[in-house]
Amino acid sequence: MVKLLERVALVTVVFLVGGLGPVPDPLHASVTPVPIQTADIVAIPPHLTGSGNGTLDLRMFTFSGSEIKNTAGSFNGDNGNNTLPQGGGTDTSLFDESYVTTAGELKAYYILNFPSGSIHGIVLFLDLNETGGGEPVNTLAKLDIILNPTGIPDPSGDVTSAQQAGINQIYTGGTTIAYLNPQPAANLPVISEGAGFADYTIFTGIDPFGLDDSDVLLFNISMSHLIDGSEEIFLSGTYAPSDIPEPATMVLLALGGLALLRRKSGYGG
Numbered sequence: 001m002v003k004l005l006e007r008v009a010l011v012t013v014v015f016l017v018g019g020l021g022p023v024p025d026p027l028h029a030s031v032t033p034v035p036i037q038t039a040d041i042v043a044i045p046p047h048l049t050g051s052g053n054g055t056l057d058l059r060m061f062t063f064s065g066s067e068i069k070n071t072a073g074s075f076n077g078d079n080g081n082n083t084l085p086q087g088g089g090t091d092t093s094l095f096d097e098s099y100v101t102t103a104g105e106l107k108a109y110y111i112l113n114f115p116s117g118s119i120h121g122i123v124l125f126l127d128l129n130e131t132g133g134g135e136p137v138n139t140l141a142k143l144d145i146i147l148n149p150t151g152i153p154d155p156s157g158d159v160t161s162a163q164q165a166g167i168n169q170i171y172t173g174g175t176t177i178a179y180l181n182p183q184p185a186a187n188l189p190v191i192s193e194g195a196g197f198a199d200y201t202i203f204t205g206i207d208p209f210g211l212d213d214s215d216v217l218l219f220n221i222s223m224s225h226l227i228d229g230s231e232e233i234f235l236s237g238t239y240a241p242s243d244i245p246e247p248a249t250m251v252l253l254a255l256g257g258l259a260l261l262r263r264k265s266g267y268g269g
Helices: 002-016 103-113 161-167 247-264
Strands: 034-036 041-043 058-061 095-102 123-127 137-147 175-180 185-189 200-203 216-224 232-235
Antiparallel strands (some): 058 232
16 A cells, blocks of 8 residues: 555656656657656655566666566567676766667557556656765766667567667667757766665656557667666566546645655655
8 A cells, every 4th residue: 555655646746747748749740859857857766666687677778798688478579788887897987878679569568567558658767776885966968769760770670689789879860759858967866775676767758659569769878977886777567657647636646645655654755
C-alpha cells in the first residue's frame, strides 16, 4: 500500500508541474519537437524502481563486459549500449552515447509488461550510482530523440551492443522529435539510492503507440561531472508513471497519499 501511494504521489507531482508535453505527429512534415524541460526530470522516491539485470527492464545504456541482450521469453529487443562509465581506475567523468531501436520493439516491450492502453509516453529511468566520492551534482548535457535517421545500424534486425556503442551520436537526416531544453541541464543532485535502483525519471513526451512499428528512434544522451560508479539508463517493466488519470482525481489521491506516507512511513515527499 505504501509503495502504491509513493507511485501515485510521484505521478501527481509530475502532472502538476507539466511533466508531459504534447505528443508530436510523425506523419506530418511540420513536427514540433517536444522540449524536455527541468520539470520533466523527476527524482524517484527511495528504492521504488529497480535497475540492472532484471528481465523486466529494457537496458538502453549501461556498463557491462558482455552483450546486453534485452530478451524475455518471446521478446527480443535491440541490445543495449554497454560502454557507459564504471567505477574504479578506468572510470571517466563523461559520456556521449546513442541507442537505436524501432517503435515496434518499444511497443512490444510495453505490451509484454503492462495492460493494454496503459502506456502513453516513453519514460527513461536513470540510475546514477554516484555516491561516495562522486560529484554533488551531475550534468545531463544532452538528450534528444531522432525519428527515422539514416547512417546508423539497421534496427530491423537485432542491433548489438558494439553497434550501439559505435554510433556515437553520428547520423544523417531524420527529424528531432524531443530535445533537452535548457541544454545542458545541470539539475541532477546526487541521490544516495545505491546501486540497483533508479534515481530519476525523464519524461520524453513521446507516445510510442502514436508511431508506426517501422519508425526508427535514435536516443542520443550525454552526461558529465561523473566520477564514481556506473550509470544506467533504462525502461522499467514494473513502474509506468506515464499512465496518468484525470487531474482532479490525481490531486485528491496525492493529497491523501502524501499525508498518509508522512504519518505512517516517515516519507517526506
